Amino acid sequence: MRANTARSYEPRVEEFKAYCDVVFSGLGPERRYTVTHEKIYPFMFYQCFREKKAPASQGAKIPRFNHDDYIAIHSKYSSLTPDQRVDDPVVCLDLESIMSYKAALQKFHADQRDDNINNCSWQDHVWLAKCEKLMKVVKGRKQRVKRANYDENEMSPYGALDHIDQIENALFHMGCVSDSRSILSSLRNRFTFLFTTGGILRGESVYMAELSDLLHATVHRTRDPHPVTVMILQMATGKTNKDLKLYGRVARHKNVNLCSIGALGFYLMYRFHYTVLSGGQQGTESRESCCIICPAPFGARRAFTGLSEISPEDDKVTATRFLHFMKVLSEVVIQDAAVIFVEHPNRIHHSLFSSVEVFQSNEFQSYVELMRASLTHATSPYNASLETVLPGLNARFDTLQQVQQQLHQNQQYAIQRIDERMDDLRQLFLSSNHLYQNIFVGMWNAAAGYANVRLQQLPVHNGGPAEVHSPSVVMSPDPPKLPNLYYHILATTIHCVSILDRIGKGESKDSILQQFNGFYINDAKGTPSLLVLELQARGILSKQQRNRNPIAVDGGSQEHS
Structure with missing residues (x-):
């Protein structure tokens, strides 16, 4: 028996002997400690339902067996009816401790059998069905008691795997x-x-x-x-x-x-x-027994020492x-x-x-x-195995991989070039916007200046704009009528400048069309103006929209509403 096992069994056997000294004191010394079913079952019943003992302080002696606690446990459970149920002990013995008691008593019984003190069989006469029921009760209450006491689950052995x-x-x-x-x-x-x-x-x-x-x-x-x-x-x-x-x-x-x-x-x-x-060397002490240290050949050494012939080699x-x-x-x-x-x-x-x-x-x-x-530069061993089975397949895969990488690089380069071209177009767009704005601002200034010069010579006309003229100008008694073309050019020029300003700011198509609002300017031959071409180039104005309500610039076909 191992030393740890003996140290674990000894106190349990001593407790059983103390139990026999108190409960079976009427028996003689030769029969008092004999392991029988009449002694085993009450003792194991008490162990299954008692509270765990508190650890003793250093140097203190505690009794092996508590007779008062034994009487209280048996009195508590003997008065129960089959329908009644008693709560489990708060801190009871676990299944491993009960199995240790069983193993210690079984070893004690085996020693008595060897000494011819006990002739009862363990399975047939000592550990009967009632004792097995006690084991089932203890095994079934283990999880119930752990939940009631809020004990931690036994996960520490598995948790150690994360810290190997x-x-x-x-x-x-x-x-x-x-x-x-x-x-x-x-x-x-x-x-x-x-x-x-x-x-x-x-x-x-x-x-x-x-x-x-x-x-x-x-x-x-x-x-x-x-x-x-x-x-x-x-x-x-x-x-x-x-x-x-x-x-x-x-x-x-x-x-x-x-x-x-x-x-x-x-x-x-x-x-x-x-x-x-290591083997012994000449001039040093050998650390191996039966070792001969001699510089002579092995055959001569055998003959010199009188050893027997070499025996056949064993198959070790x-x-x-x-x-x-x-x-x-x-x-x-x-x-x-x-x-x-x-x-x-x-x-x-x-x-x-x-x-x-x-x-x-x-x-x-x-x-x-x-x-x-x-x-x-390690390669996968599976690639080497594949090359052995299908020669040339790895090289083919490498070629395909290189082709894929080249295509990917070409796509990246093309995307990069697209970004560069978009930047160039954006700069060109901004330059054209400034150019168009300058052109139309110049037209607006010219038209506005000409209109104001003519308006300064005329009174306010019912069909003309409500323009305030300078009071210092002497009006002609019979001024000529200002053509509607001047009003049309003035309003259209101002509107074109506003539209181009919205285009430069990057406003949406619907917003620009709402601002445009029908100012489609064609020349006398029906040729679209620069503003119309600009809006068409940017996808804001379609050809059908341009031809929907054209306004001629000859001054006689339509009037601005």
């Missing part, structure tokens, strides 16, 4: 110290953490494993481009396997920091480097597989170390890389540069 990289980083950087024992412990703990997490194992099971329990397998599935290295740990002695073998399996991880196989390689490399478990499969796995680990260590030097330069200050000579060699530095170039 942080835990691994802390364990790795613990090795950046000068103490060799701390470095070795941190590397071992890092491997144990990654392996138990990736292989879904218990830490105690890994502690019990030996190096001979390790082996590896190479698996190459048809859908994968490369074979996968799998590390297998087979344990005959573990925490939960009992009489069966326990297997833990992990594969190479894409992230070099989370690879369990690489973590094992780093740990073993530093362990062998620190402990110096375990040793062969383990040595082959060590060879694979050496390659894994060099690869992972090179990746760390390239992608994680903050880790190269670890004592492993500064103390082991291989990481200081020129060959390793050259390999790091090759790894850097490979990672920088």
Whole structure:
């Protein structure tokens, strides 16, 4: 029995003995502690429905068994009818504690059977159906009690998955110290953490494993481009396997920091480097037993020492597989170390890389540069596999990709040129607006000046505009009538200037047409004016709208309304 298990069972057995001393005090010493159904069921009933004991202070002694509490519990539940229900204890024992009581009493019963003190069978005479009903009651109330007490859900083991990289980083950087024992412990703990997490194992099971329990397998599935290295740990002695073998399996991880196989390689490399478990050399003390140190050839040494002939070699499969796995680990260590030097330069200050000579060699530095170039220009292994099956297909895909990129660049250039041309047209438009405005302002000034000169010589005419003339001008007694053409030119010129000003401000088409309001000016031959052509060019005025109500400028065909 494990030490932790014995420490857990001992107080429960002592409590059962204290219970027997009080409740079954009338029995003799030889029968008082015998495990029977009559003693087991009341004791387990009390454990299932009592409150959890408060922790005792340091040095204080508490009784193993509380007889008053035992009497109160049984009195409380014995007076109930089948229809009545009693509330659950506020802080009751959980299912794991009750199962621990059961396991301790079962072990105590097995010891009595071995000592010929008890001849009752556990399943047939001790742990009967009534005890199983108690287990079902405890199992069913677990979630009910947790909800009533607002206990947290047991999500911490799953929540730890979000912090695996942080835990691994802390364990790795613990090795950046000068103490060799701390470095070795941190590397071992890092491997144990990654392996138990990736292989879904218990830490105690890994502690019990030996190096001979390790082996590896190479698996190459048809859908994968490369074979996968799998590390297998087979344990005959573990925490939960009992009489069966326990297997833990992990594969190479894409992230070099989370690879369990690489973590094992780093740990073993530093362990062998620190402990110096190597073969004996001449002039030094050997650390291996039964080792002969002699410079003579091996055959001469056998004859000189009187040893027997060499026996046939045995087929040691375990040793062969383990040595082959060590060879694979050496390659894994060099690869992972090179990746760390390239992608994680903050880790190269670890004592492993500064103390082991291989990481200081020129060959390793050259390999790091090759790894850097490979990672920088890495190609997908699936592309290599596709090229093997269909030669030339990757090149065709690359050509299509280049064509697509060229078309994309051409489109970008064309769009850029469109923007430049639009800027040029916008500048031309603004220049033309200023030109047209200057032309029509000049026309307006000329027409207005001519009209005012004529108006100063005439009185206000009923058909003319309400223009205020200068009083200093002497009017003719019989002035000629001012033609309507002057009024038309004056009003049209002012209106054209207003329309062009709206065009320059970028107003909408409907707003400009509303301002235009029928001032379609054609010459005597029906040729459209510059204003009409400008509005047509900008898409504001259509040909049908221009021909809808033309106004001639000869002065006699139509009059302005």
